[in-house]
Amino acid sequence: MSDQPVARLADAAGAVAGNGILDRRLLLRQGLVFGAMAWLPPGAAAGQAGSPRVPGSSRPPWMREPGREFSPYGVPARFEQETARFPAPNRVQRNNGASWTPLHLLEGTITPNGLHFERHHNGVPDIDPGGHELLIHGLVNRALAFSVPDLLRYPLESRTCFIECGGNSNAGWNRIPSRSQAGFFHGLVSNSEWTGVPLGVLLHEAGVKPGAKWVVAEGADAFAMHVSIPLAKLQDDALLALYQNGERLRPENGYPMRLVLPGWEGVVNVKWMRRLELTDQPVMARNETARYTDLMPDGTARMFSFVMEVKSLITSPSSGMVLKGGPGLYQVTGLAWSGRGRIRRVEISADNGRTWADAELQEPVLPKAFARFRIPWRWSGAPAVLKSRATDETGNVQPERRELIAQRGRHGFYHYNGIVNWSVDENGVLGHVYDEVAAQQTGTPDIDADWD
Amino acid sequence: MMKLRRSRPALLILTLIGTSAIAGEAPEGPDLGQAAGARMIADWDTDIMPDGAGLPEGRGTARDGAALYRTHCISCHGEGGLGDSGDQLAGARMSLTGEWPEKTIGTFWPWATTLFDFIRRAKPPQSPGSLSNDEVYALTAYLLSLNGIVGADEEMNAEMLPRVKMPNRDGFIDAWAREKAATRR
Numbered sequence A: 001m002s003d004q005p006v007a008r009l010a011d012a013a014g015a016v017a018g019n020g021i022l023d024r025r026l027l028l029r030q031g032l033v034f035g036a037m038a039w040l041p042p043g044a045a046a047g048q049a050g051s052p053r054v055p056g057s058s059r060p061p062w063m064r065e066p067g068r069e070f071s072p073y074g075v076p077a078r079f080e081q082e083t084a085r086f087p088a089p090n091r092v093q094r095n096n097g098a099s100w101t102p103l104h105l106l107e108g109t110i111t112p113n114g115l116h117f118e119r120h121h122n123g124v125p126d127i128d129p130g131g132h133e134l135l136i137h138g139l140v141n142r143a144l145a146f147s148v149p150d151l152l153r154y155p156l157e158s159r160t161c162f163i164e165c166g167g168n169s170n171a172g173w174n175r176i177p178s179r180s181q182a183g184f185f186h187g188l189v190s191n192s193e194w195t196g197v198p199l200g201v202l203l204h205e206a207g208v209k210p211g212a213k214w215v216v217a218e219g220a221d222a223f224a225m226h227v228s229i230p231l232a233k234l235q236d237d238a239l240l241a242l243y244q245n246g247e248r249l250r251p252e253n254g255y256p257m258r259l260v261l262p263g264w265e266g267v268v269n270v271k272w273m274r275r276l277e278l279t280d281q282p283v284m285a286r287n288e289t290a291r292y293t294d295l296m297p298d299g300t301a302r303m304f305s306f307v308m309e310v311k312s313l314i315t316s317p318s319s320g321m322v323l324k325g326g327p328g329l330y331q332v333t334g335l336a337w338s339g340r341g342r343i344r345r346v347e348i349s350a351d352n353g354r355t356w357a358d359a360e361l362q363e364p365v366l367p368k369a370f371a372r373f374r375i376p377w378r379w380s381g382a383p384a385v386l387k388s389r390a391t392d393e394t395g396n397v398q399p400e401r402r403e404l405i406a407q408r409g410r411h412g413f414y415h416y417n418g419i420v421n422w423s424v425d426e427n428g429v430l431g432h433v434y435d436e437v438a439a440q441q442t443g444t445p446d447i448d449a450d451w452d
Numbered sequence B: 001m002m003k004l005r006r007s008r009p010a011l012l013i014l015t016l017i018g019t020s021a022i023a024g025e026a027p028e029g030p031d032l033g034q035a036a037g038a039r040m041i042a043d044w045d046t047d048i049m050p051d052g053a054g055l056p057e058g059r060g061t062a063r064d065g066a067a068l069y070r071t072h073c074i075s076c077h078g079e080g081g082l083g084d085s086g087d088q089l090a091g092a093r094m095s096l097t098g099e100w101p102e103k104t105i106g107t108f109w110p111w112a113t114t115l116f117d118f119i120r121r122a123k124p125p126q127s128p129g130s131l132s133n134d135e136v137y138a139l140t141a142y143l144l145s146l147n148g149i150v151g152a153d154e155e156m157n158a159e160m161l162p163r164v165k166m167p168n169r170d171g172f173i174d175a176w177a178r179e180k181a182a183t184r185r
Helices: A024-028 A199-206 A231-236 A401-408 A435-442 B002-006 B008-018 B038-044 B062-072 B112-122 B133-146 B175-184
Strands: A015-017 A037-039 A086-089 A097-100 A118-120 A133-138 A144-147 A157-164 A189-198 A214-219 A226-230 A239-244 A258-260 A273-279 A301-303 A311-316 A321-323 A328-337 A343-349 A371-379 A384-392 A421-424 A430-432 B172-174
Touching (some): A133 B038, A144 A199, A199 A231, A199 A239, A199 A273, A214 A231, A226 A231, A328 A343, A343 A371, B112 B133
Antiparallel strands (some): A086 A097, A133 A144, A239 A258, A328 A371, A343 A384, A384 A421
16 A cells, blocks of 8 residues: 655654554654544534634634633533543443543543543432541541541642543453443543542551451442452552542542542442441452452452553544544554553554554653553554553553453453554554454464464 | 651641640541440441341341342342343353353352342342341342242341351452462562
8 A cells, every 4th residue: 555644754754663653752853743533433513613714804703702701610612522421321220330431532641520430339429528427447446437527627648540440341351342432441440639638547546456457448329338448558558538630529439538549449449438447357248249359260250359450542543533634644642550550661563563662651650540652653554453552660561352361261350451452444444353353454463363 | 657657747737736746656647536436336337247247136038038029129130030130149050160151149149148238238229228137138038049048938147147158158269368478478
């Protein structure tokens, strides 16, 4: 296929990996213009509002009439209505289910509060903070109850970290590749700056008795959600969060207070916190036995598998998009995160994993938080398969899907962190493929066609 | 405890303002919690531990539970607990190593006490907390009997329920314990 770059980039300059992956340092160059992405099928009249000129006037309409007045609480532009969560409720019990963060429509690393993913088991409680308390009891010297106003008077700390549902990306275990957009497949993860009281301070005030090893945490929702958490985690980096990205928690994220356990699966980040009981053993709650445990091929299941392992995802271009400008220069960008610490590197491949190059990581790269990566790519017009592969500071590398399945089987349900393949066809249409199809499409050797 | 040390300057200021600061043994935080009495704790704490600690008085059999199941549960969990809009609770045909493993109370749940705890705290979804202890025992007995674990007339109560040995009791691996052992090495 002939190479007709629309990009204003010197021909062949900066190639660092196969099939057009370019040097990330080119991102710093002035005048780099990327091709645009569009949705397939094209969404609501995008682009129509481009140049609404009135003959004889250089002023667009919004410069010819006064703008609206102030608003007590701002909302997104009316042209951005499609940047929304994707709710998937239970068919009958409509307040049970999840809603996904539209990761493919967002940039940077912070998830706007109204777009943080949700997982509720019996709806969002309408908690009056005046009638809410946190009780700490069990193996402590003195059982204590804290009111919300009192907790707000404590010295607060902030942690920017991701929270990821243990069941995020679980369509990856399926035999047929999901056709959902990136966020509606991998978006049970969000990243916020959480501010609150370090749990260690409150536990210290209650006085931890010898023998205490676990803490049973319970929420004040209609599910009375409860789970067991190792005491050591609460004394390490856990927060009783009161604020989310600067404002008080949203009801769907635990108002007036929730646990934030950086790097650990969502279910233990208990929302609407009301009770912490120190015990010498786990309570064996339904949500740490029957659910949120990972069934292995030999029929045993892993329980208390708290840490969310290293993972990454190209958010743009991604499944359902089309490379609108035809062959040429595009920005490949996405997110990487690890429950074990900082992301050290993210590598990108455009030739189905044959060659890789390092993407640029947006600073600062924080521990247990989203890292934003970017790299320029010159699409030749031929079919391609884009992959991202993250490595964290402990040296853990995100596995290929077949490696993950070889280890865990196909029925673990939780903790899916396999490498994601986005295919690009000759029309620039992005899709989601597994390795064997990716190999056929790109003519790259299939490592093990029989694994699935 | 590193976190405490890092935030001490701020804590000290607050302590000086809020309460009297005592050197050395002074509480590290502002200490604004109120003493919680035994009554509050007893009222709030509904946890049932795997050894049965926390189980209340009361009793019920599967025979009693069948009718309750029809009234409160069958609309979502289906006839015989085979599942509908709500989870499948019984009647698994595929083992945990099968092509499509069916994780039910009978094939998967390690502790019978969990069932009592869960039904009492969360069921039925439209009115959680509305079932009496007898009713929860009866529904627990019914779901256990649907899974062939107890008989239709076996009474479930605080003494008997913890003695029920679930078929998959030993089916779990503690990943956290393994993780700690690995980091210690």
